[in-house]
Amino acid sequence: MSILDKKIENYIFGDISTNELLSLAFEKKLKHFGSFITYSPKVFIPLTTLCQDSCAYCTFVKSPKDGGTYLTHEEVDAIANVGDKSGCFEALFTLGDKPEAKWSFAIEELQKLGYDSTFSYLLENAKRVNENYHLFPHINPGLMSNNEIKQYKKYSPSGGLMIETFSNKLTEKGRAHYGAKTKNVSLRLNTLQSAMDMKYPMTTGLLLGIADTKDEIVFDIFQLIETCNKNKAIQEIILQNFRAKQNTIMRNNSEIINDLFLRIIATTRIFLPGHISLQIPPNLVSDVRLFLKSGINDFGGISPKTIDWVNPDHNWPNIENLKILVEENDQKLFPRLPVYPSFIDKEWLSPGIYEKVLNSVNESGYPKKHELIQ
Ligand code: SF4
Numbered sequence: 001m002s003i004l005d006k007k008i009e010n011y012i013f014g015d016i017s018t019n020e021l022l023s024l025a026f027e028k029k030l031k032h033f034g035s036f037i038t039y040s041p042k043v044f045i046p047l048t049t050l051c052q053d054s055c056a057y058c059t060f061v062k063s064p065k066d067g068g069t070y071l072t073h074e075e076v077d078a079i080a081n082v083g084d085k086s087g088c089f090e091a092l093f094t095l096g097d098k099p100e101a102k103w104s105f106a107i108e109e110l111q112k113l114g115y116d117s118t119f120s121y122l123l124e125n126a127k128r129v130n131e132n133y134h135l136f137p138h139i140n141p142g143l144m145s146n147n148e149i150k151q152y153k154k155y156s157p158s159g160g161l162m163i164e165t166f167s168n169k170l171t172e173k174g175r176a177h178y179g180a181k182t183k184n185v186s187l188r189l190n191t192l193q194s195a196m197d198m199k200y201p202m203t204t205g206l207l208l209g210i211a212d213t214k215d216e217i218v219f220d221i222f223q224l225i226e227t228c229n230k231n232k233a234i235q236e237i238i239l240q241n242f243r244a245k246q247n248t249i250m251r252n253n254s255e256i257i258n259d260l261f262l263r264i265i266a267t268t269r270i271f272l273p274g275h276i277s278l279q280i281p282p283n284l285v286s287d288v289r290l291f292l293k294s295g296i297n298d299f300g301g302i303s304p305k306t307i308d309w310v311n312p313d314h315n316w317p318n319i320e321n322l323k324i325l326v327e328e329n330d331q332k333l334f335p336r337l338p339v340y341p342s343f344i345d346k347e348w349l350s351p352g353i354y355e356k357v358l359n360s361v362n363e364s365g366y367p368k369k370h371e372l373i374q
Contacts, residue, residue: 004225004271009218011267018262025266025295032274033297037326038336039282039319041370042090042301043083043135046309047071047122050106051096051142053180056249057210057242060310061096064105068096070113076125077132082305084133089360089367090338091135092301093122094309097142097182123151130155134360136353138203138301138338143182144191149198157339157353160203161191162238165211166223176210176250195233201343202233205279208264209242209256221264225271235340236277238300239265241284243311258286262294269295275342282322283314292329298336334366341365 001009011021050068051061062068071079080091098118099106106118115121118141126137139152139159152159164170168185170177177183195202204227211220228234241256256264269278279298282288302316319333326333337357339349344357344365362368 002222005218005222008221008225008267008271009214011270012218012221012260012263013214018259018266021263021266021270022294025269026293028269028274029278029295029297033277035331036334037292037297037299037331038277038334038366039299039322040090040138040301040338041086041088041319041335042092042138042303042306042338043079043086043088044301044303044306044309045071045076045079045091045093045125045129047076047093047095047125048099048106048118049096049309050099050103050109052098052100052102053096053182055180055183056176056178057207057245057253059245059248059312060094064103068099068103068105070106070109070121072113073125073128076129079306080129080133080135083135083303086304087370088304089134089136089335090301091126091129091133091137092140092338093126093137094140095122095142119148119151123155126152126155130353130356136338136356143187144194146194146197149194149200153198153200154350154352157337157349157357158201158203158235158343159195161188161195162205162207162240163188163192163224163227164205164207165216166220167211167216169216170210176207189227192227192231192233196231199348200233201235201339201348202231203236203238203279204234205236205238205240207240207242208261209253210250212254217264221268221271224268228273228276234276235343236279236298237268237272238279238281239268240281243284243314245311245313258290261285262290265291265294265296277340281308281311282317283308284311288317288322289325289329292326292331301338335370336366337361 048070049062137156277298279300282299323333
């Protein structure tokens with residue numbers, strides 16, 4: 001066990017009180033992000049609910065028999081239009097990973113739409129949304145190659161790929177990623193490396209609760225910190241708590257308890273490079289107030305108009321109510337673009353996106369205009 005490993009274990013599972021841990025983490029958050037907590041006003045565009053994998057907790061994915069399909073250009077436009085009119089900045093393209101690798105139905109659907117791959121269809125939709133709306137496409141298509149990222153980057157300032165866990169044991173029979181080829185840890189790290197090679201700002205993170213032993217949790221946090229130390233493309237970490245969903249294999253699995261979740265968040269903030277944003281999804285926690293001084297500085301995408309397609313049973317919080325809770329904790333809620341201010345740079349953004357971003361932000365890198373219609 002390395003020194004860092006040992007420290008992480010001591011912080012999460014040792015004698016230090018949760019309050020003490022939280023105050024160390026909050027101090028570091030204040031140093032790097034001040035009193036702001038940000039969120040990204042977004043619309044969710046589930047370009048396809050088909051996927052080549054079937055993870056044990058996923059309700060997003062659907063087989064052709066159960067209605068898995070692609071959105072048409074018109075359907076994408078309709079969502080983007082609503083997002084634009086509502087004052088959102090982010091068009092979150094989240095979709096199943098290259099469904100054509102498994103389903104001939106996906107190939108047929110793509111052909112009907114006039115495309116030969118999910119990649120080319122997503123690229124065209126990102127281009128259209130970027131050109132026709134104020135929105136910025138944030139791309140979450142699963143694994144990505146250098147060339148795919150190079151193309152996406154023309155129309156998108158940032159993308160995402162959750163690592164979820166660094167333990168390949170989760171691909172064993174009976175566990176969350178059994179049979180899910182795209183959840184292989186090396187393949188996911190390759191995508192993050194490709195983002196680094198192509199200079200594409202990325203979000204990644206963990207799904208806490210699918211790795212459940214003490215050793216697996218310590219290993220996950222240690223590997224996450226190590227990855228963030230090496231990979232300069234990572235702008236944001238999501239610590240997402242697993243929620244058991246009906247009609248899934250993992251419907252009876254336990255969810256992480258608040259005290260352990262808080263200790264993991266605080267420990268991550270303490271060891272994470274200071275500039276990296278730390279996010280929890282506010283619709284998945286039982287009481288958001290518990291987390292406001294845990295070291296987080298962001299609530300991620302919140303949509304005034306579309307549901308959370310990945311966790312459809314969990315409604316987004318009302319922004320005005322969230323604002324009040326944040327202010328009661330002596331902080332301020334503020335919107336942001338999908339790309340963070342420290343990545344607004346010609347090195348990280350394509351020329352067209354850089355110009356569009358500059359037109360949208362103030363000198364601090366946050367949106368000039370932010371009137372959200374809920
Ligand atoms: S979690 Fe992602 S990779 Fe797994 S089945 Fe769902 S959409 Fe596919």
